[in-house]
Structure formats: C-alpha cells, structure tokens
Amino acid sequence: MEPSHSNTAQSRRSVDRKTIEKNRRMQMKSLYSELISLLPHHSSRETSALPDQLDEAANYIKKLQVNVEKKRERKRKLVATTTFEKLNSAGSSLASSSVDVSVPKRLPKIEIQEMGSILHIFLVTSLEHKFMFGEIIRVLTEELGAEITHAGYSIVDDAVFHTLHCKVEECDYGARSQIPERLEKFVNSVN
Known part of the structure; x- marks a missing residue:
C-alpha cells in the first residue's frame, strides 16, 4: 500500500x-x-x-528615455534663458531711468514632434497667453478629431511650460501633415 x-x-x-x-x-x-x-x-x-x-x-x-533627457535639457535651457532675460532686463532698467522697466512680452513658442500617430506638443507662453493651451486642445479635439492622452503644464516665474500628447486617428496624410503648420501659424499669430 x-x-x-x-x-x-x-x-x-x-x-x-x-x-x-x-x-x-x-x-x-x-x-x-x-x-x-x-x-x-x-x-x-x-x-x-x-x-x-x-x-x-x-x-x-x-528612445523614450533619450527623448525625456532631451526635453529635460531643453527645459533647463529655457528656464536659464528666461531667468537671464529677466536679470538682463532688470539690469538695463537700473542703468537708465528713461528705459521702460516692464519685462518685454515673450512671444509664445511651440515645438511639435510626430512619432507615428502620436503628436508631442511643447508650448511655452507667458502667463497672459496661457489661454492658447486650451485653444490648441480645442482645435486638436473638435476640429481635427485627435484624442488627448496627456496634458499638463508647469509655471516657472512668468513662463508657462505646457506639454500635450495626443493621438491622431488615421486620416489622409495631407490633412495630418498640416496639423503642425496650422498650430504653429496659430501660435505665431498671437502677440
């Protein structure tokens, strides 16, 4: 047994x-x-x-890790440039009392990277132009049918750093290739 x-x-x-x-x-x-x-x-x-x-x-x-590092470096340089511009502006206003002491308006800047059907959008604006982020989201979702997968921002001094990732559904290549041009034209039209 x-x-x-x-x-x-x-x-x-x-x-x-x-x-x-x-x-x-x-x-x-x-x-x-x-x-x-x-x-x-x-x-x-x-x-x-x-x-x-x-x-x-x-x-x-x-590849994503390399892109993240590049973006961190770019952000660091933009913050350094912004800080330098502010210090430079303050220094020049002290040198001459007839010079306008207000900080010059920063033109909005946009960078768009395409990775297949994904768009990575990086927008730097002043606080007074932060509405542009919402308008870009509206254009992408309502007019172009994009799906937002990530949206965020951070504020450093008077600069607003916006990041936006979206997925553009399959459409004809001509329409999709016009998206970056259209967004850049919109950003450059605002002063």
Whole structure:
C-alpha cells in the first residue's frame, strides 16, 4: 500500500507543478501582450516573433528615455534663458531711468514632434497667453478629431511650460501633415 500512496502524492505534485507552470506561462503571455499593445503601431507587430517584439519594446523604451533627457535639457535651457532675460532686463532698467522697466512680452513658442500617430506638443507662453493651451486642445479635439492622452503644464516665474500628447486617428496624410503648420501659424499669430 505504501508504494501506491507515494505514487499518488508524486502524481499530485506533478499535476500541481504543471498547473503552476501553465498559469505562469499564461500570465507572461498576458504581460507580453500588454507591453506590445503600448507600442506605436502594435498591430503590425503581432506577427513578429516574441524575441523580436521584446527587442522593439526595449528599443522604444530607450528612445523614450533619450527623448525625456532631451526635453529635460531643453527645459533647463529655457528656464536659464528666461531667468537671464529677466536679470538682463532688470539690469538695463537700473542703468537708465528713461528705459521702460516692464519685462518685454515673450512671444509664445511651440515645438511639435510626430512619432507615428502620436503628436508631442511643447508650448511655452507667458502667463497672459496661457489661454492658447486650451485653444490648441480645442482645435486638436473638435476640429481635427485627435484624442488627448496627456496634458499638463508647469509655471516657472512668468513662463508657462505646457506639454500635450495626443493621438491622431488615421486620416489622409495631407490633412495630418498640416496639423503642425496650422498650430504653429496659430501660435505665431498671437502677440
């Protein structure tokens, strides 16, 4: 009787290990699918081998890290420039009392990066031009049918740094290629 009890226990442990391994594989497959779905144009990657998909995901993450670093550096330079302009303006007003002491109006600046169907929009305005951010969102969503995936801002002194990420649904390339031009024209028309 001992040998059959031992075989049953081994058989149960073997089934338990198989079930655990099956659940682990299902969970990993689900996590892989979720990771791949976060990549731009993920539908075209479904036919690729899993190692290739993981390589593409790793490369995309590295590319995003480089972009984040570039944006941090750009923001640091813009803040430094803004601070320098303010100090320079204050210094020149002290040198001559006939000079207008008000800080000159900063022209709004916009930068647009396209990554597939995703647009990354970076807008720097003065506090008096912060309405532009809402207007850009309105144009993107109502007129162009874009889906906003991230929107935010930060204020440093009198400069407002806006960031906006949106997904532009598939439309003809001509209409989509006019989006950056249209937004830049809008920003440059405001003084």
